Amino acid sequence: MSINWNGRTVLVTGAEGFIGSTLVDLLVDRGATVRAMVHYKPYAEKGFLARYFDDPHSPVEMIAGDVGDAGRVMDAVAGCDTVFHLAALIGIPYSYDAPGAYVRTNVVGTENVAEACRRHAVRRLLHTSTSEVYGTAQTAPISETHPLQPQSPYSASKIGADMMALSHWHAFELPVTVVRPFNTYGPRQSARAVIPTILAQLHAGAETIRLGSLTPTRDFTYVTDTASGFLALADCDRALGESVNLGTGREISVGDLAAALITASGREARVVADPARLRPSGSEVERLLSDNTRAREWAGWQPHVSLEDGLRRTSRWVAENIHLFSPGRYQV
Structure with missing residues (x-):
């Protein structure tokens, strides 16, 4: 039987982000009381959670802060049943320029969250990983026992964060699960990711779509x-104490993905490789394909939205929100 979320107080770190805000919506729909930990911004921009923050009877409480601040995290976790830790510094290209920032947010931030969960005896901590920790697939589909390969400072920081979370299971019996999504996409995703990058260019009327390498495959x-x-x-x-993949078990190359997005958008364009968007040769992850057996057999989870349907939904959202994007600029 699944959890009854009614009356449960949960914390979502990184709650204003793409996946985080979607998770907040789902938790609210299920009846949870949500603490949404968001990065403090002095200009009061509320993003995708604005409708909750403007409602005096909202089931969502905003807590501005930074997971790098151990005291703030400790306060945010107090009284929570479940903690979903999604806050992270993301984006591979920027990690080449500022690797130390990734260590501070992703590794130290995760330690702060795990320690706060231990001190406050939460029922469950769900820590967010990424399929990037696997690097280029040595075997496919990729199971959770696949070697971890730090092919970028970003992936290295996430490997460190995963191990920090799991160490609290082994050392302190903290009830933690490492959730390892493969390439998540959909409405609200920023232009740093390949699908909104392509769609923003298409809906801005571009006749040439500029991308990095076209041969890598993703799930x-x-x-x-x-x-x-x-x-x-x-x-x-x-x-508990394990890592679990969330992926579809279907892969598509970046080049074929671009063609599918051109179809989904109803536009016409040609695709070219842009050298400025290429990763360093030793850092490019050539293949990611999920083995989702654990998620299916342990948790009864399976994906419901097909790639074709999901691309159409995402295309409509980008077209309606093109003002959020700068299609002519490469977003790191």
């Missing part, structure tokens, strides 16, 4: 499927 999961995976794993005792 794309629609954002509501990823969010439902977090909830499924929050109720899965078998996943």
Whole structure:
């Protein structure tokens, strides 16, 4: 039987982000009281959670802060049943320029969250990983026992964060699960990711779509499927102290993805490789394909949105929100 979220207080770190805000919506729909930890911004921009913050009877409480601040995290976790830790510094290209920032936010921030969960005896911590920790697939599909390969400072910081979370299971019996989404996409995703990058260019009328390498393959999961995976794993005792993939088990090359997005958008364009968008040769992850056996068999999770349907939904959202993007600029 799945968890009854009514009356449960949960914390979502990184709550204003793409996956985080979708997870908040899902938790509210299920009746939870949500603390949304968001990065402090002095200009009061509320993003995708604005409707909750403007409602005096909202089931969502905003807590501005930074996971790098241990005291602030400790206060945010107090009294929570479940903590979903999604806050992270993301984006591979920027990690080449500022690797230390990734260590501070992703590794130290995760330690702060795990320690606060231990001190306050939360029922469950769900820590967010990424398929990037696997690097280029040595075997496919990729199971959770695949070697971890730090092919970028970003992936190295996430490997460190995963190990920090799991160390609290082994050392302190903290009830933690590492949730490892493959390439999540959908409405609200920023232009740093390949799908909104392509769609923003298409809906801005570009006749030439500029991308990095066209040959790598990825396993794309629609954002509501990823969010439902977090909830499924929050109720899965078998996943305690373990890492669990959330992916579809289907791969597509970046080049074929671009063609599918051109079809989904109803536009016409040609695709070219842009050298400025290429990763360093030793850092490019050539293949990611998920083995989602654990998620299916342990937690009863499976994706419901097909790639074709998900791309159409995402295309409509980008077209309606083109003002959020700068299609002519490479977003690191």
